[in-house]
Amino acid sequence: MNQKTKVVVLVSGGGSNLQSLIDACATGKINAEISMVISNRPNVLALERAEKAGINAICIDHKAFETREEFEASLSKKIDEAAPELIVLAGFMRILTDDFVNKYLGKMLNIHPSLLPKYPGLNTHQRAIDAGDDVHGASVHFVSPVLDGGPIILRAQVPIFNNDNAVELAARVVVQEHMIYPLVVGWFCSGRLKMKDGFAMLDNKRLEEKGYASD
Numbered sequence: 001m002n003q004k005t006k007v008v009v010l011v012s013g014g015g016s017n018l019q020s021l022i023d024a025c026a027t028g029k030i031n032a033e034i035s036m037v038i039s040n041r042p043n044v045l046a047l048e049r050a051e052k053a054g055i056n057a058i059c060i061d062h063k064a065f066e067t068r069e070e071f072e073a074s075l076s077k078k079i080d081e082a083a084p085e086l087i088v089l090a091g092f093m094r095i096l097t098d099d100f101v102n103k104y105l106g107k108m109l110n111i112h113p114s115l116l117p118k119y120p121g122l123n124t125h126q127r128a129i130d131a132g133d134d135v136h137g138a139s140v141h142f143v144s145p146v147l148d149g150g151p152i153i154l155r156a157q158v159p160i161f162n163n164d165n166a167v168e169l170a171a172r173v174v175v176q177e178h179m180i181y182p183l184v185v186g187w188f189c190s191g192r193l194k195m196k197d198g199f200a201m202l203d204n205k206r207l208e209e210k211g212y213a214s215d
């Protein structure tokens with residue numbers, strides 16, 4: 001059996017995506033070890049989930065720092081102590097500076113609740129409804145200095161039904177998130193997925209701009 005890939009997961013809230021990764025590691029679907037979970041907010045469910053799984057779980061509260069740079073210096077120190085091969089942002093709700101992102105370029109993944117490049121930023125579900133879209137979804141991408149703008153790896157699509165509200169739509173999207181995130185993390189951990197020259201590469205082939213199997 002190959003060595004497990006060391007992963008650090010950054011969270012801010014409920015941690016349902018973290019749970020899907022914990023479960024995928026436990027069943028062997030992903031050949032990885034989540035060595036640390038870091039939350040920028042105290043007392044969140046994500047930290048409880050990590051502790052329950054026996055993972056080192058810590059909070060670095062961004063509110064305790066004067067500047068974004070000081071917060072990130074502390075975050076970076078903890079990450080580097082864990083020496084992960086992959087950093088996974090799972091519902092992590094802080095904007096990261098270019099310096100931080102560039103330091104971990106090619107080894108940091110994010111999941112975003114929209115069909116990127118549509119709707120980077122917040123309130124994606126309501127924005128899709130307000131725009132009258134009939135489809136919505138989630139995207140996994142490498143993190144680059146452009147907010148929610150790094151190379152897309154995989155997207156999952158769901159329908160938007162008449163009279164959907166944002167809560168109903170978010171619930172439909174998150175089910176897909178729990179399928180695509182472990183899949184993509186698994187690709188990375190088995191060495192199939194890389195970022196090269198600003199592109200996502202799977203099995204040494206450049207992925208389409210909208211990710212694997214885009215139509």
Ligand code: GRF
Pocket residue numbers: 012013014015016017018046090091092111112113174177
């Ligand atoms: C997910 O839609 C994630 O994409 C977004 O926050 C939502 C909740 O994530 N950024 P989780 O339950 O904390 O994983």
